[in-house]
Amino acid sequence: MKLLPERTVERLSKYRRVLQRELDNGTDHIYSHELAKLLHITPVQVRRDIMLIGHTGTLRKGYSIDNLIKLISEIIDCSSSVQNVAIVGIGKLGQALLDYLNDSNTKLNLSAVFDNNPDKIGTSYSGTVCYSIESLKKIVEREGITIGILTVPPEFAKEVSTMMKDAGIVGIINYTPVSLKLDGTFLEEYDVITTLEKVAYFSKPKNAKLL
Amino acid sequence: MKLLPERTVERLSKYRRVLQRELDNGTDHIYSHELAKLLHITPVQVRRDIMLIGHTGTLRKGYSIDNLIKLISEIIDCSSSVQNVAIVGIGKLGQALLDYLNDSNTKLNLSAVFDNNPDKIGTSYSGTVCYSIESLKKIVEREGITIGILTVPPEFAKEVSTMMKDAGIVGIINYTPVSLKLDGTFLEEYDVITTLEKVAYFSKPKNAKLL
DNA sequence: TTTTTAATGTGATTTTTGTAACAGTTGTTA
DNA sequence: TAACAACTGTTACAAAAATCACATTAAAAA
Ligand SMILES: NC(=O)c1ccc[n+]([C@@H]2O[C@H](COP(=O)([O-])OP(=O)(O)OC[C@H]3O[C@@H](n4cnc5c(N)ncnc54)[C@H](O)[C@@H]3O)[C@@H](O)[C@H]2O)c1
Ligand SMILES: NC(=O)c1ccc[n+]([C@@H]2O[C@H](COP(=O)([O-])OP(=O)(O)OC[C@H]3O[C@@H](n4cnc5c(N)ncnc54)[C@H](O)[C@@H]3O)[C@@H](O)[C@H]2O)c1
Numbered sequence: 001m002k003l004l005p006e007r008t009v010e011r012l013s014k015y016r017r018v019l020q021r022e023l024d025n026g027t028d029h030i031y032s033h034e035l036a037k038l039l040h041i042t043p044v045q046v047r048r049d050i051m052l053i054g055h056t057g058t059l060r061k062g063y064s065i066d067n068l069i070k071l072i073s074e075i076i077d078c079s080s081s082v083q084n085v086a087i088v089g090i091g092k093l094g095q096a097l098l099d100y101l102n103d104s105n106t107k108l109n110l111s112a113v114f115d116n117n118p119d120k121i122g123t124s125y126s127g128t129v130c131y132s133i134e135s136l137k138k139i140v141e142r143e144g145i146t147i148g149i150l151t152v153p154p155e156f157a158k159e160v161s162t163m164m165k166d167a168g169i170v171g172i173i174n175y176t177p178v179s180l181k182l183d184g185t186f187l188e189e190y191d192v193i194t195t196l197e198k199v200a201y202f203s204k205p206k207n208a209k210l211l
Numbered sequence: 212m213k214l215l216p217e218r219t220v221e222r223l224s225k226y227r228r229v230l231q232r233e234l235d236n237g238t239d240h241i242y243s244h245e246l247a248k249l250l251h252i253t254p255v256q257v258r259r260d261i262m263l264i265g266h267t268g269t270l271r272k273g274y275s276i277d278n279l280i281k282l283i284s285e286i287i288d289c290s291s292s293v294q295n296v297a298i299v300g301i302g303k304l305g306q307a308l309l310d311y312l313n314d315s316n317t318k319l320n321l322s323a324v325f326d327n328n329p330d331k332i333g334t335s336y337s338g339t340v341c342y343s344i345e346s347l348k349k350i351v352e353r354e355g356i357t358i359g360i361l362t363v364p365p366e367f368a369k370e371v372s373t374m375m376k377d378a379g380i381v382g383i384i385n386y387t388p389v390s391l392k393l394d395g396t397f398l399e400e401y402d403v404i405t406t407l408e409k410v411a412y413f414s415k416p417k418n419a420k421l422l
Numbered sequence: 423t424t425t426t427t428a429a430t431g432t433g434a435t436t437t438t439t440g441t442a443a444c445a446g447t448t449g450t451t452a
Numbered sequence: 453t454a455a456c457a458a459c460t461g462t463t464a465c466a467a468a469a470a471t472c473a474c475a476t477t478a479a480a481a482a
Contacts, residue, residue, distance in 0.1 A: 003418055006409065007439065013408040017388065031459070040392040043459095044441060051461060059460055060448050076408045083411050092310060096303040097403055104388075106404050108411055147410055149403075171414030173406055177228070177315075181251040186414040188406055192308055192360075193317050195384055195399055197224040197287050198217065199358055200294050200319055203382030203397040207214055218469065242429070254429095255471065262431060271429050271478045425482070435472070442465075451456075 001054060001075075008049050009076070014039055015049070016072045020105065023065050031062040077107040084111040084145040086169070088160060089152030090120060090130055093175060097149060102126050111143045133160065137167040147171040154178050212265060212286075219260045220287070225250055226260070227283045231316065234276050242273040288318040295322040295356040297380070299371060300363030301331055301341055304386060308360060313337050322354045344371065348378040358382040365389045 004012075018038045022030060032050070033043040050056075050063065055071050057063040077083065085101075087094045090113045101110050113125055116133045123130050131139050139145070148169040152160050157176040164172060171186045180187060202209040215223075229249045233241060243261070244254040261267075261274065266282050268274040288294065296312075298305045301324045312321050324336055327344040334341050342350050350356070359380040363371050368387040375383060382397045391398060413420040 003420070004412070005439070006413075009409045009412045010405050013405045014390070014402075017404070033459085038390065040390050042441075047460065048440085048462090057460060058448090059446090060450095060458065062459080076412050078411075078415055083415075085407065092303075092307040096307045099303060100403065101407075104404055106408065108407060146414060147407065149407070171410040173403070173410055179225070179249065179251050186410055186420055188410050190401070190406065191225075192311065192384070193228070193315055194221050194224045195401065196296065196312075196319060196358065196360070197317065198220045199382040199384055199397055199399050200289075201215070201220045201287050202217075203357060204289055204294075209214070209397055216469065244429085253471075256469095258430065259432085259470085268430060269478085270431095270476085271427095271480090273429080423482100425480100427478100427480075429478080430476080432475090433473095435470100437468100437470070439468070440466080443463090445460105445462090447458100447460080449456105449458085452454085 002052075004052060004075070008052055011039065011041070011045070011049055012053070012072050012076060015046075016069055016076070017105075019065050019069050019072075023069065028065055029058075029062040030065055030068075032057075034062070073107060082107075082109055082144075083147055084109050084143050085147045085149065086111065086140065086143075086145045087113045087149045087151060088115075088133070088136070088164060089150065089156075090115045090125055091151060091153075094149070094151040095125060097151070098126050098128065102128075108147070111145055112139055114139075133163070136163055140164075140167040140169060145169060148173075150174045150176060152176065213263075215263060215286070219263055222250065222252070222256070222260055223264070223283050223287060226257075227280055227287070228316075230276050230280050230283075234280065239276055240269075240273040241276055241279075243268075245273070284318060293318075293320055293355075294358055295320050295354055296358045296360065297322065297351065297354075297356045298324045298360045298362060299326075299344070299347070299375060300361065300367075301326045301336055302362060302364075305360070305362040306336060308362070309337050309339065313339075319358070322356055323350055325350075344374070347374055351375075351378040351380060356380060359384070361385045361387060363387065 032046040036043040036046045053071060053075060055068060085108050087098055110128060113128050113130045114133045114136055115121060115130050120130050121132045146169060148164045150161055150172055154176045157178040161180050161182060165182050165185050174180050174189045177191050201207060243257040247254040247257045264282060264286060266279060296319050298309055321339060324339050324341045325344050325347055326332060326341050331341050332343045357380060359375045361372055361383055365387045368389040372391050372393060376393050376396050385391050385400045388402050412418055
């Protein structure tokens, strides 16, 4: 299958989550317009996404929720080889994310957290033990961790992200406000302030993007 | 001036932040390729963005950092009428965001936080007092709050977001995993799981988006 | 002074993303 | 069984975003 567009992959993640809820409620089929409504997007977008992943629905019956979930899972989680996740820097934000991920039903497996604070190392956070940042490479290799969430203070972002890459992590979400550039890794950056300032701009009356 | 593209506005926010740091270091002019390097983007992109906001640099001298910051601030913060921000739901995530925003030097003013837990109401969080969710409308009107960050449990997302809109808030960042649809407001949704699953997809070897 | 270099500003083009239109099919109803 | 309604799948089109290519010009070097 061809490489999927980023936005499609994002929506697939959301589809799966709401589909799982529908399945738990006992529904077995769903129409594109119903799925669209749950995500507040258009039915065409839904059909297009589903087309791209090569799934096909039944006319006048909709899509099989079970099949759709299985297919999306194969695409995202690669059912064969589980992808493990680590949080690096278990401060306020790291802990908030950890709790959220633990409560969620994502198929990605949160296998370790790391910090450099001696008081935190060895402690268990929501059931996950905190390792020393120095043992990063060792644990990443042992646990087969491929994805990392970076939540250390900004001044350590560059150094620690390099350590993550060198340890073999290939996908990183960077929550520090420092832009990074790491060749050979898929890097996704996020910053509330940027989002907040964007919202500020577009919610000003004269920029009425609000339709 | 014409409405700016979303991505440009996001970059403007980032430009301003790194420019402020440069200014504090005593630099007074900057070239497009230098600014580009700080954000790990291309110089053309920088020049194009700057062109769009109507600023113009000096050939062989670059852009005046001071002027650029002032202009970006006018565009984003609307220097005339200050935009005030509220956090609704001051749990783990809300507090992590609050601390981060307080430490940042954004020009947006965090003026209140809201919760429905009696133990939290009246308490001060990082210097900001927590009000009852019932007084939302009153306080929003009194303080002139226009932007809200939604961090309540998912089951209250719909109800509380409607309250926010009715209270007069026109821009919302929704961190709950529930998609919302609110006409007449600028809504921005964010979810770690979606991001994480996207990173999982694109960091798989066969999807080598990592260049 | 002349040439070269290094920067900005922008029209043209490409890439990515989303939307519209509609042909085709299946079930339903008269 | 004929007409209709409801849904999928796909092609064509449009909009948003990024990149390319290059004209232009100020300063530095020759
Ligand atoms: N993107 C966002 O929306 C957002 C929101 C809040 C915070 N942040 C950023 O996220 C980061 C964490 O914020 P926080 O509020 O959790 O901070 P925090 O200080 O509470 O947590 C940081 C943690 O990192 C640990 N740490 C420090 N140096 C380390 C190292 N070299 N290796 C491993 N661990 C190390 C600290 O011991 C601490 O536990 C900061 O960079 C902050 O600016 C981003
Ligand atoms: N998008 C993300 O990346 C991300 C990450 C973590 C959590 N979350 C989501 O953010 C939300 C908050 O997460 P958390 O870990 O901080 O949860 P939390 O339980 O720690 O905090 C929720 C807060 O909301 C308050 N609250 C409950 N009902 C309310 C109401 N009706 N009005 C006002 N306040 C109310 C609670 O008293 C509590 O203080 C949840 O929806 C969670 O799923 C999102």
